[in-house]
Amino acid sequence: MLRVVSFIGILLLLVAIWEGYKLLGAALGGQWPGTEIEMKPRPDNQNMPHVWDMVAALFQPARRGGDSLISALLVASAYTLRSAVLGFVIGGLLGFGLGVAFVRSEMAERAFLPYVVASQTIPIIALAPIVVVWGGRLGLPSWMGVALISTYLTFFPVAINTLRGLRSPEWTATEMFRSYAARPTETLWKLQVPAALPYIFTALKVSATASIVGAIVGELPSGFGEGLGRALLQFNQAFTSDPSKLYAAVLVASVAGIFFVALVTLAEWLVIPAGRRVEN
Amino acid sequence: MGEIVAARRVSKVFKTGKGAVEALRDIDLTIDPGEFVSLIGPSGCGKSTLLRLVGDLLTPTAGELVVNGKTPAQSRLDHDYGIAFQKATLLDWRTAIENVELPLELMNVGRDQRRARATEMLEMVELGEFVNANPWQLSGGMQQRVAIARALALRPPLLLMDEPFGALDEMTRESMQQELLRIWRETDTTIIFVTHSIPEAVFLSTRVVVMASRPGRIVDSMPVDLSHPRGVDTREDERFYTTLTEVREALRGR
Ligand SMILES: Nc1ncnc2c1ncn2[C@@H]1O[C@H](COP(=O)(O)OP(=O)(O)OP(=O)(O)O)[C@@H](O)[C@H]1O
Numbered sequence: 302m303l304r305v306v307s308f309i310g311i312l313l314l315l316v317a318i319w320e321g322y323k324l325l326g327a328a329l330g331g332q333w334p335g336t337e338i339e340m341k342p343r344p345d346n347q348n349m350p351h352v353w354d355m356v357a358a359l360f361q362p363a364r365r366g367g368d369s370l371i372s373a374l375l376v377a378s379a380y381t382l383r384s385a386v387l388g389f390v391i392g393g394l395l396g397f398g399l400g401v402a403f404v405r406s407e408m409a410e411r412a413f414l415p416y417v418v419a420s421q422t423i424p425i426i427a428l429a430p431i432v433v434v435w436g437g438r439l440g441l442p443s444w445m446g447v448a449l450i451s452t453y454l455t456f457f458p459v460a461i462n463t464l465r466g467l468r469s470p471e472w473t474a475t476e477m478f479r480s481y482a483a484r485p486t487e488t489l490w491k492l493q494v495p496a497a498l499p500y501i502f503t504a505l506k507v508s509a510t511a512s513i514v515g516a517i518v519g520e521l522p523s524g525f526g527e528g529l530g531r532a533l534l535q536f537n538q539a540f541t542s543d544p545s546k547l548y549a550a551v552l553v554a555s556v557a558g559i560f561f562v563a564l565v566t567l568a569e570w571l572v573i574p575a576g577r578r579v580e581n
Numbered sequence: 582m583g584e585i586v587a588a589r590r591v592s593k594v595f596k597t598g599k600g601a602v603e604a605l606r607d608i609d610l611t612i613d614p615g616e617f618v619s620l621i622g623p624s625g626c627g628k629s630t631l632l633r634l635v636g637d638l639l640t641p642t643a644g645e646l647v648v649n650g651k652t653p654a655q656s657r658l659d660h661d662y663g664i665a666f667q668k669a670t671l672l673d674w675r676t677a678i679e680n681v682e683l684p685l686e687l688m689n690v691g692r693d694q695r696r697a698r699a700t701e702m703l704e705m706v707e708l709g710e711f712v713n714a715n716p717w718q719l720s721g722g723m724q725q726r727v728a729i730a731r732a733l734a735l736r737p738p739l740l741l742m743d744e745p746f747g748a749l750d751e752m753t754r755e756s757m758q759q760e761l762l763r764i765w766r767e768t769d770t771t772i773i774f775v776t777h778s779i780p781e782a783v784f785l786s787t788r789v790v791v792m793a794s795r796p797g798r799i800v801d802s803m804p805v806d807l808s809h810p811r812g813v814d815t816r817e818d819e820r821f822y823t824t825l826t827e828v829r830e831a832l833r834g835r
């Protein structure tokens with residue numbers, strides 16, 4: 302509850318700063334007083350449309366005679382979310398599997414962990430077009446190619462945090478399981494995995510945002526599909542004539558991200574009882 | 582046969598980066614079923630190590646160790662003992678009763694039987710009202726009692742306890758001692774109990790084993806001649822005091 306209140310508070314604060322800066326700009330005529338220096342960014346409606354204009358833009362038709370911008374953006378969000386969620390789920394499972402493999406076999410850890418770490422040094426912008434193009438050559442629909450970007454961004458934090466979490470039980474707990482002659486799989490499922498859940502969810506929350514951003518970035522280079530990536534590209538080109546549309550699209554994209562993170566947080570609440578949750 | 586623990590010239594050397602540590606040298610110890618044996622000695626004399634050897638949580642470097650007529654490894658696989666150490670180590674994603682059920686689960690005991698047994702154990706440690714409490718809702722003493730209930734859930738012939746009351750305040754500690762004695766009398770468990778407290782060792786045990794360090798070894802083994810059931814009166818008994826003095830002198834090396 303406190304988090305919801307503070308979230309709304311911060312949102313209002315941001316709106317106030319935005320509009321305050323515009324008011325200041327109007328009062329000063331766009332120049333810092335006593336100097337010839339222009340205010341940057343320029344506080345005019347061209348560069349910084351009013352917040353209410355952005356919101357209003359959402360409810361106007363995106364194209365003449367077409368659906369409203371918001372419904373077009375929601376369709377685009379759903380398209381992008383499909384890729385992001387698919388990639389997120391695959392990445393989550395892959396990351397979990399790798400974490401388990403690494404904790405079970407030190408050899409696997411030594412052999413593969415360096416590659417897992419190295420894989421993350423490839424810039425996503427460089428990787429995205431390659432993956433999408435190769436996905437297309439393999440006959441995958443483009444949204445699945447985009448999902449691979451999300452997978453790539455998700456599996457790493459999940460693998461690392463799973464590994465940490467599986468190693469987190471105290472030595473005394475491990476010894477207790479040994480004293481009860483527990484088999485390795487029993488120790489894994491009854492001790493290590495439950496202990497790792499808070500760690501895994503921390504990674505999942507980070508990855509949820511990353512997989513949406515990744516999906517949007519994956520859609521950008523080719524500008525294909527009906528996702529948020531293409532919408533952002535289009536409105537970017539139309540920025541000079543209608544800036545509030547781009548801002549509105551950015552707004553919707555971040556709401557989509559928040560929505561996804563909220564879903565993951567909800568899952569966390571259902572899985573981990575209140576007393577165990579690490580508040581963050 | 583007959584003994585539940587039989588150690589002959591058991592030694593344990595730890596190899597560390599800085600060289601070898603001789604934790605135990607030539608331990609000879611036999612414990613009969615039904616005994617309550619306390620191990621007492623200065624810090625680092627190898628009490629915990631000895632307990633872990635019996636529980637097959639460590640293996641001896643030399644010597645012969647028989648637990649319940651078998652190798653320690655076989656006894657562990659047969660669930661012949663329960664452990665309760667200084668930290669309760671409850672799994673905090675499980676309620677009190679689910680924690681007590683854990684060893685039963687690992688033994689593939691059926692669900693209903695598990696519930697019944699765990700409930701019975703929690704009632705024995707007087708936590709009948711807290712079966713569904715989460716560990717973080719329990720006080721330190723209550724957590725320790727859950728851990729004892731868990732250690733007893735399989736009705737093991739042998740209970741290994743390493744300073745289980747070490748972290749408790751004096752009042753709780755005394756009532757836990759009382760409770761442990763009652764449980765020991767009600768079940769026919771043999772208990773090996775590590776402690777730093779001379780009064781605790783004397784009050785609880787049928788025999789106090791005194792150890793010394795460098796290298797870790799047994800220097801004395803003294804029976805405690807106090808009648809059962811023991812209670813508040815026991816602590817005021819004259820023989821209680823003479824035994825305290827004897828143990829203290831044995832610890833000092835006389
Ligand atoms: N895993 C280990 N590796 C190396 N040395 C160890 C290990 N465990 C114990 N030791 C050493 O063995 C000796 C005996 O340790 P142990 O824990 O059995 O003592 P203790 O009698 O239980 O002491 P305390 O009363 O402080 O608990 C100590 O010198 C300790 O440093």
Ligand SMILES: [Mg+2]
Nearest residue numbers: 628629630743
């Ligand atoms: Mg110790």
